[in-house]
Amino acid sequence: MGLFTKILIANRGEIARRIIRTCERLGIQTVAVYSEADREAPFVQEATEAVYIGESQAKKSYLNMDKVIEAARETGAEAIHPGYGFLSENPEFVGRCEAEGITFIGPSADVMRLMGSKLEARKQMAEAGIPVVPGTNERLETVEDALAIAREIGYPLMVKASAGGGGIGMKLVQNEEELQKAFPSTKKQAVTFFGDGAVFLEKWISNPRHIEVQVAADHHGNAVHLYERECSVQRRHQKVIEESPSPFLNEAQRETLLSTALLGVKHLDYTNVGTMEFIFDEDRNFYFLEMNTRLQVEHPVTEEVTGEDLVEWQLRIAARESLPKSQDEIVREGHAIECRLYAEDPKTYFPSPGKVKRLTLPGDEARFDFGIVEGNQLTPFYDPMIGKIIVHAENRKATMDKMWNVLGKMKVYGMKTNLVLLEAIMKNEWFRKGEYTTTFLEEVDLDLEGERGNS
Template sequence: MKKILIANRGEIASRIIETCQKMQIETIAIYSDADQDLPYVKAADYSFRIGEAPVAKSYLLADDILDLAVREGADAIHPGYGFLSENSEFVKKTEQRGLVFIGPPSSVIEKMGDKVTARKTMQEAGIPVVPGSGFAIGTVDEAAVIAERIGYPVMLKASGGGGGIGMQLLESREDLEKVFVSAKTRAKAYFGNDEVFLEKYISESRHIEVQIFGDDHGHAVHLFERECSVQRRNQKVIEEAPSPSISEETRRNICGAAVKAALHVGYRNAGTVEFIMDEKEQFYFLEMNTRLQVEHRVTEMITSLDLVKWQILAADGKVLPLSQSEIRKLGHALEFRIYAEDPVRFIPSPGKLNAFTYPEHADFVLDRTYEEGNQITPFYDPLIAKAVVYGENRDKALEKASEVFENVRIEGVKSNVPLFSKIVKDDVFKSGQYNTSYLQQSKIVG
């Protein structure tokens, strides 16, 4: 590959450009009217306006993006995460235009993108799934019968959803009747599919995910697990690798299950198998993300591998650079998603980023979407940057994280940096014995 178009924006576009520069591959960036002054636009070899600020008029314009790629002589499309990254029709169109899609086959994306189908597929592979309906539910009465069988509380989920979007916790039939119709309507609006299903809600749960990779030659490997249990609104805020408290036996079992899942579906390129785990370390399949994750940097930190490079090599038909036995983990890494949002209510805080300073450190990486002087608009996820720290062990990594957040200064918008400063010093978090209810139950918020 000599030229890649990046069908994305912000920090992930900058991250892809970083690797392409090392591989001497030219990059084409696209930008909306709201993003024309962002760092990634300047970093790319070529940059082109793709449309107006709303995503439907810019980053989701699949045909316009492909037309640009062909016109400018691109060999491949890297979708990043979000937007078109898990759109199977976009993958098909990409291939029809003679371009390489840097990601899994459209058939895998389609199968894993529908959560009901994904559950059935994992059951066929012998992977445990959360007790649930196992099929799309059409009416509230049907849902009520299933919920009673499963036992409240239950989670109502959109079949086409992901990233915590389209999920609702229901404690009773009354809750179910209140939200069922609106949940289907919202699922249709967000994902183009109004199908919903039910799963048993597992309290005091952990969110553990495993990084997988596959190639065209029948190989699949894992690059260990990440702990993603610090969440707000069912969306991740802090990720770390490896998980701070699961047993080595559980680590082997959950990573093995992820590879088994990858082989069963014929996976290629980067992906993540997400699991939910109860207090007894029994894990259940949650979903498979058929793309590079936001939090891939923590895996890179503990393995010293470049996952974007692996993606490009796999998409180019190469054998995976390392076998499973050759992949090693060393030390500990944590990623903190710095958002322009109120650190108590978690409400977005758009505005001009008047000041953004941070320390330089050998074991600290900052992947930025914005820099000083940029406008953070309400059109996209308000991620200012990802702060990733590494230490020879978890305690050392936490010490470095504390030092980093003492020296990060953000002005012009609110941010969750003050919250992170508290979390890294909190005894519960430091113990590693936390779960997905941590932020809701912790006294550090507020």
């Protein structure tokens, strides 16, 4: 069928701009959809054409399936790229696209539905012979059921919403009293945020490492990995810094992890680009955490070390082409680190929207995937991420040093940002040694006084 002539991007900000760049290189026209808050956003101007789809609130614009589908029909877009967030992992939206004869750039609705349920994902991975964290594989209806099973598994435990994500619908409990309180509240939160009250229990893994594997598979039975990313620097269960390769793994462990991830991909008959996420315990045992059936925020880390364009891979797979490369042809070189720049207080993590009065980026020294330019307004309606800073060098030390230098040259004025936090991490001895876990930001005392005078 050949590559697409025109695609609609059902997203906004930096990921919309990122998709536009690849489409421009490939000669594909793009349709941006935008909300009231994004009228002046760069991605609206950079797309071939743009369609207004509603008010600033996401549910009235970017989450409105009818408006998005209508925009695709009106502009003659053959395919829709969902980016990440919003409708990117919504199987109902995939079905709507199929019904309209529009190609969804991502996996099938059936696989998305399986992986969208943490309970179903656990079952599928266990069937594939992939280790999962000890816990329940069935939804728990009553607190009495939860208490009985908790006695078998042992505390501490996580109470989790099966449909949860982004750190929502998760509670750590240390004993029966805490479980009795957390179970109904998590169930209620699951219904409120995800429309699904399914809740399960999982053994708490203390001081874990969070390491994910980038995978890709086509419609012709081919599947490959593009190596791993370490994502253990997090706040509120959301990633702040990612790097590849992981400083934690030796080569034998890496090979085992990568081959295990491909087992899961093949078991699911997965197609397109995706990410298999794992956690490692203190004894270096690893367990399946979840699968993201979309492009990840941190995909540039993989692109920098492999030289591959993952958006192009997505487009080619969706157009029913074979994978661009075989496993043997995918080579990783050097080291890459990504820092997420957020408009938020670096100590409390509270969002800090405002007008970007000044934005200075040393563009010749790093890759900047930013959704805004100087003069834009950062609104409170969406995620507070301003953009991503990605650097690549021959080894990890050189990459950290390069990132430190780049961060020092950046100027972001108009709102609070976490720039000083990113700088402090790059200089921290535990981070530099690679000896950090997901509790790093909670346990390490970082100097956030802004010694270099940024924002």
